Structure formats: C-alpha cells, structure tokens
Amino acid sequence: MVNIILFGPPGAGKDTQAGRLVEKYGLNHISTGDIIRDEIRRKTALGRSVEEHIERGELAPDAIVIDIIADYLAGHDRCRGNIFDGFPRTVPQAEAFDSMLADRGLHVDMMLSLEAPEEELVARLLLRGTSSGRADDMNEEVIRNRIRVYERQTAAVAHHYAAQECHIPVKGVGTVDEIFCRLCTHIDSML
Ligand code: ADP
Numbered sequence: 001m002v003n004i005i006l007f008g009p010p011g012a013g014k015d016t017q018a019g020r021l022v023e024k025y026g027l028n029h030i031s032t033g034d035i036i037r038d039e040i041r042r043k044t045a046l047g048r049s050v051e052e053h054i055e056r057g058e059l060a061p062d063a064i065v066i067d068i069i070a071d072y073l074a075g076h077d078r079c080r081g082n083i084f085d086g087f088p089r090t091v092p093q094a095e096a097f098d099s100m101l102a103d104r105g106l107h108v109d110m111m112l113s114l115e116a117p118e119e120e121l122v123a124r125l126l127l128r129g130t131s132s133g134r135a136d137d138m139n140e141e142v143i144r145n146r147i148r149v150y151e152r153q154t155a156a157v158a159h160h161y162a163a164q165e166c167h168i169p170v171k172g173v174g175t176v177d178e179i180f181c182r183l184c185t186h187i188d189s190m191l
Contacts, residue, residue, distance in 0.1 A: 002027070002081035003106060004187070005088070007158065008114035009150040010143065011121035011128070012172045013179060017114070018085045020180050025187065030072050031085040032065050037134075057136055057145035059089055059153060066096045073100055090153050094160045110190055111161040112183055114172035118147055 004027070006014045015031065022029045036054060039047035050060040059065075069087060076082065088094040101107050116124075122143055129137030136142050161167040170182050 001079065001106060002109045002191070003101060004081065004083050005108055005111040005161070006083055006085045006114070007111050008172060009116070009118075009121055009154075010146045011125040012114035012116050013124075013176070014085045014114060016176055017180055017183055018083050020176075021083055021183060021187070024184065025081070025191075027081040027083050028076055028079050029083045029085060030069075030087070032060075032068055032087040032089075033085075035068055036060055036065075054136060055142070057142040058149060062090055062092050062096070065089070066093060069093075069097060070100060073104070077104065088157055091156050091160055094157050108161060108164065108166055110186065111158070111167045112186060113158055113167060113169050114179070115169055116172040120173060121147060 004021075006018050006021075008014055018029045018031070021027065036047070036050055040051050040054065041047070046064060050064060053060050065087060069084075084097075088097050098108065122140065125137045125143045126140065128134070129139075136146065158167050168186050170179070170186065172179055
C-alpha cells in the first residue's frame, strides 16, 4: 500500500491534482479540509468545535484532526494506496501519523510538495472563492492569514519528511496538465 502526502500552501493546487491522481492510479483520496467542512455543514459537535478556527484561517486542533485520520486508516486497511491532502499540517500531526502508519507496518512513501509564489496563491484562492462559496476563500485577509499559518506551523512538516528522504518539491506553476505530468513522473519512478 502506497501512502503519498500531497503538500503545499493553500491554493497550491492540491485538490485539483489529487482528483486526477486518484483517477490515474486508483488510489483513495482523503482531504481533512473536506471532512472538516462536511462536519461544519452538518453542524455536528466536531464541526461546531472547529468552526471558529476555520473562519479565521487558523488550523483545527491537532487532536481532532489526528482522530479523523485514525478513523480513516481503520476503515481503509486493504486499499491500493492513499493520497493525503491537507494532512499532516503540523509536526505533531506528522509524528502521530508516522506512528499510526508504523503500527500497520507502513510509512509515508513520498511527500509531493507543490510550490507557487504567494501572489499567485492569493489570486487563485480569490478566484476559487467566487465559485466555491467557501467563506475562507472570499476574504483576502483570511487568505493571507492561512498563508502565514502555513509558513509558521506547516512548512516545518516538509523538513520532517526531508529528514526521512521522501520530500519532493514540485513546481506548482504552469497549466494543470503540466503540473500533473510533473507529479506523475515522480510517482511513476517510485511505483
Ligand atoms: P486549503 O489547503 O486550501 O487551505 P483545506 O481544504 O485543506 O484548504 O483546509 C481548509 C481549512 O481546514 C484549513 O485552513 C484548516 O483550518 C482546516 N484544516 C484542514 N486540514 C487540517 C489539518 N490537518 N490540521 C488542522 N486544520 C486543518
């Protein structure tokens, strides 16, 4: 079973590329952002407890997100592989993830890290906000805060996996097809 982290700042294109990778390689896709938004929509206890964090562009608490992943792994122990999108986003999440995988005799096979300049990220997210209806994509201040949160709390996760020699930076600028090709080249060389 292969486990791939699709990494990068908000707006780097993780969701778009994850959808295509899932189709091409027959992997499962798990997006903690999608799960959290669904919980908020359904007004569950979990959703209500994280709603304010998300509206401000802050992260949900580690314990909540780690539980989401633990549930996911428990229900997907026989699949071909997984693409983790938006997780792990902090070093404690990465450490918990590594140990959950290790308990199953697994590890992170590669972290594909999409890179794009901040102004491009902001422009993409504002554009997405006009069609997605996501409140955190409509306000430039919240978008810039998410990018600051990424730099402050999430970027270190790349160093964590660089130390395990599975971090691969990928240029996230160009057409969707070009970026997809770059990602596939790395995955093909691993499989
Ligand atoms: P994006 O990558 O475009 O910011 P996501 O859909 O991945 O969007 O996440 C939306 C929001 O959900 C994040 O800004 C954050 O508040 C919350 N979230 C998602 N994944 C995590 C995580 N692993 N840890 C903490 N918060 C998370």
